[in-house]
Amino acid sequence: MGRFDGRVAVITGAARGIGFATAQRFCAEGAKVAVIDLDESAAADAAARLDGEAIGIGCDVSDAAAVEAAFERIVAELGGVHVLVNNAGVTRDNLLFKMSEDDWDLVMGVHLKGAFLMSKAAQQHFVAQKYGKIVNLSSVSAYGNRGQANYAAAKMGIQGFTRTLAIELGPYGVNVNAVAPGFIATEMTDATARRLGMDVDEFRELNAQANPVRRVGLPEDIATAVAFLSSDEASYVTGQTLLVDGGAKLVS
Numbered sequence: 645m646g647r648f649d650g651r652v653a654v655i656t657g658a659a660r661g662i663g664f665a666t667a668q669r670f671c672a673e674g675a676k677v678a679v680i681d682l683d684e685s686a687a688a689d690a691a692a693r694l695d696g697e698a699i700g701i702g703c704d705v706s707d708a709a710a711v712e713a714a715f716e717r718i719v720a721e722l723g724g725v726h727v728l729v730n731n732a733g734v735t736r737d738n739l740l741f742k743m744s745e746d747d748w749d750l751v752m753g754v755h756l757k758g759a760f761l762m763s764k765a766a767q768q769h770f771v772a773q774k775y776g777k778i779v780n781l782s783s784v785s786a787y788g789n790r791g792q793a794n795y796a797a798a799k800m801g802i803q804g805f806t807r808t809l810a811i812e813l814g815p816y817g818v819n820v821n822a823v824a825p826g827f828i829a830t831e832m833t834d835a836t837a838r839r840l841g842m843d844v845d846e847f848r849e850l851n852a853q854a855n856p857v858r859r860v861g862l863p864e865d866i867a868t869a870v871a872f873l874s875s876d877e878a879s880y881v882t883g884q885t886l887l888v889d890g891g892a893k894l895v896s
């Protein structure tokens with residue numbers, strides 16, 4: 645008996661990294677899972693690697709028509725939707741004076757417009773059935789991080805978005821929360837190491853030493869928190885942003 649038996653979980657950016665680990669967690673706890681990612685074959689491949697019922701859908705979360713089509717498929721193929729995890733993300737880091745308008749727009753588009761479109765599509769099902777869970781991925785970078793004006797603004801925007809949806813949707817049985825990860829070992833942080841001209845392992849070790857628990861986070865650390873916030877055990881928790889960062893923010 646799993647916490648998500650009979651539930652359908654939609655997870656964006658789930659072809660790899662935190663999204664994939666979250667999809668694995670939901671499957672392991674009984675959910676049917678829709679893996680959403682930019683590339684249809686990567687999404688289908690990830691879905692095939694999950695140990696449970698799952699489908700992969702190619703969808704740019706910042707494209708309204710693609711999001712609408714994705715939800716039609718999810719409902720037709722999996723029978724409904726109960727949990728939405730807005731996890732898809734990109735970084736386009738640069739100091740403000742070198743940041744292009746395209747890099748600003750892309751980061752806003754994927755994180756903020758993507759979460760908006762996906763949540764808007766999900767809420768019509770959630771409100772009708774008086775049940776739903778939304779978990780949005782913020783970041784400790786929301787509190788400010790050199791070279792990430794676009795990403796920090798989007799991730800703090802996610803926190804305001806989360807609090808507002810919690811107020812609007814709470815009366816309809818919908819909980820909305822966010823998780824703000826610290827450093828998690830994924831392709832995203834490996835790409836940052838390469839951009840800084842650092843060895844990936846050295847970069848991870850540097851970040852491990854920067855928090856009280858002296859290790860980097862793993863995608864599974866975030867999946868665990870997302871699953872808790874999506875579960876009925878957390879039905880009295882809403883509008884919150886949970887930092888999962890090994891305590892890094894306490895000491896920085």
Ligand code: NAP
Pocket residue numbers: 656657658659660661662663680681682683703704705706730731732733734754758781782783784824825826827828829830831832833
């Ligand atoms: P990741 O390994 O880069 O995975 C992100 C996934 O999102 C990729 O598969 C990517 O596809 C997909 N994606 C990008 N744009 C998309 C779009 N428009 N529509 C649908 N899918 C899209 O990233 P991660 O490290 O797992 O991060 C997951 C989330 O956690 C992100 O929101 C990130 O900002 C947040 N986060 C991560 C960390 C960390 O340390 N890793 C820390 C704080 C917050 P492509 O590969 O095709 O681009």
